[in-house]
Structures are given as structure tokens and as C-alpha cells.
Amino acid sequence: MFHLSRRTLLKSAAVAGAYGAGVAVLPRLSQALAAPSPAEIEAHVIEAVLDGKTSTRNVMSYGLAGAPSSDPSPPVLRMQRGKPFAARLTNRLDEPTTIHWHGLRIPNAQDGVPFVTQPYVYTGDTFDYAFTPPDAGTYWYHPHCNTLTQMGRGLTGMLVVEDDRDPVFDGEVALNLRDFRLGSDSQFIAQFKPRDAAKTGTFGTVRTANWQPEPVYDVPAGGLVRLRILASDVTRIYNLRLDGADAMIIAIDGHPVPVRVALDMAVVSPGQRLDLALRVPDSEGAMVSLEDIRPSTPKVVAQFRAVGASLKRNLGDLGPLSENAGVEADLANATPIPLLLSATAENAAKDSICGTLGYSFWAINKVPYPGDTADPTAPIAELKLGQSYILNVENVTPHAHPIHLHGMNFKAISSSKQAVQQQVSDTYLVLPDEKVQLALVADNPGDWVFHCHIIEHQKTGMTGYFRVT
Structure with missing residues (x-):
């Protein structure tokens, strides 16, 4: 975690x-983005000064149509907890892309994963996203297509869900x-x-x-x-x-x-x-x-x-932040799910229109899957809606892996290496040789990706998904 x-x-x-009362340092865009009309988000290629010296070509960024800014970095998107949000993605890149809303518990069709939840968005095409964020807090948005190149070149933006009770x-x-x-x-x-x-x-x-x-x-x-x-x-x-x-x-x-x-x-x-x-x-x-x-x-x-x-x-x-939904798992009756994080024999990865690194180095339960091919492997496990589970994650590698679950939250309940907080989360940093138990309630139907967020590890096999029905 x-x-x-x-x-x-x-x-x-x-x-x-x-x-206390005060004025925010950053502009607050929540009213504009909470309006019935969708936020017009463009993925495009620009030049930008990144090192403080000279402009870098072929930078990828997001921009809000009709909201010109001297800041080339992706805007901080703001929305309100419990209020409908809509966005239209227009792809100005010369390759397919999508948007994944990292950390948000939203309908599966809005999750932004090609071949799993939506088609990829071709150059010049648009895709409409619409959901109501149930939790307040700090989240982010990024592509789930050719992720190493697109994220590496700039397509990573912050997302803030506000709550007036904060x-x-x-x-x-x-x-x-x-x-x-x-x-x-x-x-x-x-x-x-x-x-x-x-x-x-x-x-x-x-x-x-x-x-x-x-x-x-x-x-x-x-x-x-x-x-x-x-x-x-x-x-x-x-x-x-x-x-x-x-x-x-x-x-x-x-x-x-x-x-x-x-x-x-x-x-x-x-x-x-x-x-x-x-x-x-x-x-x-x-x-x-x-x-x-x-x-x-x-x-x-x-x-x-x-x-x-x-x-x-x-x-x-400082008063307390407004509470989000917890993870109230029935531990006495929870079903265990083994999840082995390991290296794998080097193989050529399957090619994909969403990009491949050409290698397979990593695996979950000894199955390497790059996560964005048209012929995915079977789900890691099939979960029943409303039931409780314990993810028994074991990292047998000498490297740390920040494991992220789409669409749902979990809570760490034990670790072989350290004391854990009872903290709701969507990403856990699994240390080398660590065994950790993550409690989960399968409360969101659909196919939900589970992967390492070191993108090279994700793109070379440390990816899978759970099916909740």
C-alpha cells in the first residue's frame, strides 16, 4: 500500500x-467540469521546455478545448463527489489512445482499457466518458494504450474530486x-x-x-x-x-x-x-x-x-476530511486468492496496436500478459458480486512492485515485513520477498485490470484481470 x-x-x-478560511493557490475548475456539457479533452503532440533549457519535440499532453493556457502540462481536472461528470476525448495523436481514470470506482465501460472495457480511440476519433465519482480525494488520469511511450512522453494528469464538507x-x-x-x-x-x-x-x-x-x-x-x-x-x-x-x-x-x-x-x-x-x-x-x-x-x-x-x-x-466508503470485508468468510508476482523466462511478447516492448519478463501466477492485446488470457479469478476476498500477494522477486487494482478498493490486513495501516487504497507497493494480504469486497461488476504500475513491468507481463459477476 x-x-x-x-x-x-x-x-x-x-x-x-x-x-479556517482561505483562497486556493490553483484555479478551481470544478464548476466548469460539473456542468452538463462534457469537458472537451484533447490528447495532442506539442513542444515544451522540460529541462529548463531547450524545447523538446514530440511531447504528448492533454489540453482542454476552449481553455488556452500557457502551461503545456496536462490540466488538473476537478469534479464534485456525487455529481455527474462527462468528458469527450479527441485523439490528436498519430496513434490510438484512451483515458483510464486511475483510482475511481466507476462503471466498467468507462475504465479506459482497450480490448477489456472499450475500443481504442483512433487518430481523429472521439470517445465519450460519463460517470459520477463516488469518492473524494486525489486521483489521476492517463492512457492505457502504448502506455510506456504515451505516459513517458507526458500523458499523465492529476484529477481532484472535491467535497464541500472538506x-x-x-x-x-x-x-x-x-x-x-x-x-x-x-x-x-x-x-x-x-x-x-x-x-x-x-x-x-x-x-x-x-x-x-x-x-x-x-x-x-x-x-x-x-x-x-x-x-x-x-x-x-x-x-x-x-x-x-x-x-x-x-x-x-x-x-x-x-x-x-x-x-x-x-x-x-x-x-x-x-x-x-x-x-x-x-x-x-x-x-x-x-x-x-x-x-x-x-x-x-x-x-x-x-x-x-x-x-x-x-x-x-484542521478539521477532518469527509470520509469515503470503506472496505468492510467479511474476513471470516472471505475466499483466498493466491497472487504470485514473479519473473518469467524471456519470450517475445504478443504484438498489439497499443504497442509492445517486444519482451516478456514478468508474470502473475506464472502467466505473462501485456494487458492490451485482442486475445487476453483468462481472468486471474472470477469473483461474485458482493462477496469478500483476500488477495494473498507474494513477491518472490528482488524488486518492488506497486500493484494497482482498477475499479475497486482494497485494504491491507497483514504483511510479512511490516506493520500495516488499515488504509483503503487502490495501489500497494509490494516489497521484495514480501507476502501481503489485501482484503477486497467485489462491489463493482466487470473485468478489472490488476497490474504493476512500473510500466515496463506491466508491458512485459505483470498484468492480469479479475472478472466480477
């Missing part, structure tokens, strides 16, 4: 009932963390190396937050700011800490934490989200750094600069 340092787990934070912060900053693989000329280089795909994955060469190296954001001095952090990278696992201020962890993967804890260091793997309440320093001009300390030398991800007179807020002022 989500890993915190021992020190962080020991730092519990008090929760008070006082609410406490009001003095500001908000959304951070989309990801790498790009660029050469010295600022142009794209090969997205992966086979020898790395068979290990931890191929890392990018330029690290960014919202497509900028080490951006700086102005935030109100002495205020409480909500940091919404997304790890949308195709490979990198982040070890995040703050230097210069205090913060509390308030939500993980979109869902409020059972107990708020002070941030010491948190591990955020591809596909995961972390919500922090940042208490900005009182002194105007004071700087706060968000750092990634993995593997050893700290790297500044983003900075926050205190501006204005101090608001003199306290972390204890």
Missing part, C-alpha cells in the same frame, strides 16, 4: 474541529511528479533498456514537478496549505521528506488516513498519491523544500516560499 518511516508512524497528530485550506498546490528521458540536446531518447526493464525499470534523465525542474510556489505565510502529490512516473519510487516546515499526512491514494501522522519520510511509488497539510513558516520569504532522498543524495523536487503576513494557523486547527 503505502510505506512510512518508523519515525513517522510514531508521530501521531492531534485533530481539532476548528475550520475543511477549507489557506492554499493548495498540486504536484505531478515525473521524469522524462531526454538526451543532452533536450530531445527524447529510447524510453527503456531491456536489461533495466527486467530489473527495477529504466529511469528518466530529467526530474520534474508539473513539468518543471525544482519549481517554486508562493504560499501564505503561517497558513495551512494542502499539498496534493502524485507519482505519475513510469518507474521512479520517491522517498519524500520536507525541509523547513512541518506537515501532516492527511490522505493516501485519495482516502483519508485512519490516524494523521507528522511527516518524517514517506515512500510514494508510481500510481500512488499523498495528501499533506503543510504548515507554512511565519516569516515572509522563508523557503520550504520537498526532497526526494532516494537512493542516497537528496534531490529537491519543489520549493514553497512564504509570502505575506503570518496567518498564525496551527496544524491542530
